[in-house]
Amino acid sequence: MTFNLVELFKLGGPFMWVLLVFSIATFALVLERCIYLFWHDCNVSSLSSRVKELLRQNKKDEAEQLLSSFSRKKTAATVLLALLQNSKFGESRMEKAAESEAQERIRRMENGFNYLTALSSLAPLTGFLGTVSGMIGAFKSIADATDVNAQLVAGGIYEALITTVFGLIIAIVALVAYNLFVQKVDVFAAETSKAVNDIVPELLGAKND
Numbered sequence: 001m002t003f004n005l006v007e008l009f010k011l012g013g014p015f016m017w018v019l020l021v022f023s024i025a026t027f028a029l030v031l032e033r034c035i036y037l038f039w040h041d042c043n044v045s046s047l048s049s050r051v052k053e054l055l056r057q058n059k060k061d062e063a064e065q066l067l068s069s070f071s072r073k074k075t076a077a078t079v080l081l082a083l084l085q086n087s088k089f090g091e092s093r094m095e096k097a098a099e100s101e102a103q104e105r106i107r108r109m110e111n112g113f114n115y116l117t118a119l120s121s122l123a124p125l126t127g128f129l130g131t132v133s134g135m136i137g138a139f140k141s142i143a144d145a146t147d148v149n150a151q152l153v154a155g156g157i158y159e160a161l162i163t164t165v166f167g168l169i170i171a172i173v174a175l176v177a178y179n180l181f182v183q184k185v186d187v188f189a190a191e192t193s194k195a196v197n198d199i200v201p202e203l204l205g206a207k208n209d
Contacts, residue, residue: 012162013137015130019166022123026170029112029119030177037109037181042188044076048195051080055202060084075105079192080199087203094203098196102189109185113178120174127167134160 009016047067054063064084070077083098138160 008162011159012166013130013134013159015126015133015163016166018126019123019130019163019170022119022126023166023170026116026119026123026174026177029115030173033112033177033181036111037184040073040075040109042075042109042184044188044191044195047074047076047080048191048198051084052199052202055199060087060203075109075188076192076195079105080195083196083199084203091200091204095196095200102192102196106185106189109188110181113181116174116178116181120171120178123170123174124164124167127164127170130163130167131160134163 009020012019050066051063054060054066064081067077067081067084079098079102082101083094086094086097135157138157
């Protein structure tokens with residue numbers, strides 16, 4: 001016996017509506033984060049190399065102009081620009097300015113991550129709740145039946161398990177997406193920290209000269 005998605009949805013009972021909302025929310029969050037991370041250039045190393053090269057040539061103003069020329073979607077540019085603009089206030093001040101800007105950019109990149117983790121927990125729990133509810137109904141049907149057979153028992157059980165399957169699918173999608181996004185953010189954070197640590201000596205050297 002085969003079923004299409006609509007028939008499976010109907011067999012899953014009322015909890016399938018909750019899971020439908022969760023699945024739409026998961027898809028929307030994953031799509032929105034994919035678009036955001038794709039649209040915002042998170043590459044750091046190439047930009048850092050260009051800035052260091054200009055600083056070695058004592059062209060700090062040109063380095064600032066280069067970073068200012070990028071739009072907000074060039075994520076690393078705003079961090080390095082904050083570093084250069086605050087270099088006149090000393091090492092501690094410029095590092096704090098860069099760190100503050102980096103934290104703000106990372107916060108924006110991580111926007112919605114908490115919802116993905118919540119959905120990865122709520123979806124399977126809702127599916128299990130639907131299964132328990134379905135099992136109660138199945139056993140009630142067995143109790144009310146005058147002639148109990150294996151087909152009646154098996155039918156009620158597999159219908160009850162549908163919500164668990166859908167809940168687990170939603171959770172898997174949310175968890176996979178979350179971990180991929182976190183990895184991208186972690187790489188950006190590590191590369192940004194390295195870029196800042198590499199550029200600070202160049203700025204201090206330029207000031208001493």
